[in-house]
Amino acid sequence: MPQISGGCLCGRIRYESAAAPVMVALCHCTHCQKQSGGAFSVNVAMPKGSLAFTGGPTAVYEDTGTSGLPVHRHFCAACGSPIYSDVEASPQLDWLKAGTLDDTSWVRPSVNIWCRSAQPWVAFPEGTPRFEQNPPG
Ligand SMILES: [Zn+2]
Ligand SMILES: [Zn+2]
Incomplete structure (x- = not known):
């Protein structure tokens, strides 16, 4: 199991x-x-509440997801x-930005979401499912 530690x-x-990561979603x-300044964000899904923070509180931008529910985007x-993002549509998970991890060597994408707005030059990792929007369910 990877060691989960990191920072801004x-x-x-x-x-x-x-806790063990649940999945890695490229969004x-x-x-x-907009928020990442990149072509996509690399999000490590962690069990909700499993992350312990120091040096906080984080600043929060209150975004709204396509579900209509809030997406709390935490930043330094x-x-x-x-x-990380606290997405109310996925109440069991917190979505950690993989680039903030101290050790990213174990990170492998497991799914691609919102591919309908993917930048045209993006090459999707081989063998990973792609969803036009959020995955069903
Ligand atoms: Zn910082
Ligand atoms: Zn996204």
Whole structure:
């Protein structure tokens, strides 16, 4: 099981978890593109509440998902690094931004979501399912 620890670019916000990651979702939605400044976000799904933070509180941007439910996008107010999203449509999970992990060597995408807004040059990882929007269910 990977060691889950990490933090933001400036180091003010740090986190740890003893829980096992549930999946790794590449999200190609336009909001993740805006927030990350990249083509997609790499999100490690962690059991809700399993992350312990130090150096907080994080700043939060209250976004709205296509479900109509809030998406609380947590970031570091000092350096701006996105850290995790608390998505009310997925109440069992917190979505950690994989780039904030201390060790990313184990991270492998398991699913691609919101592929309908993927940038046209993106190559999807071989063998990973693609969904036009959120996966059914
Ligand atoms: Zn920071
Ligand atoms: Zn997204």
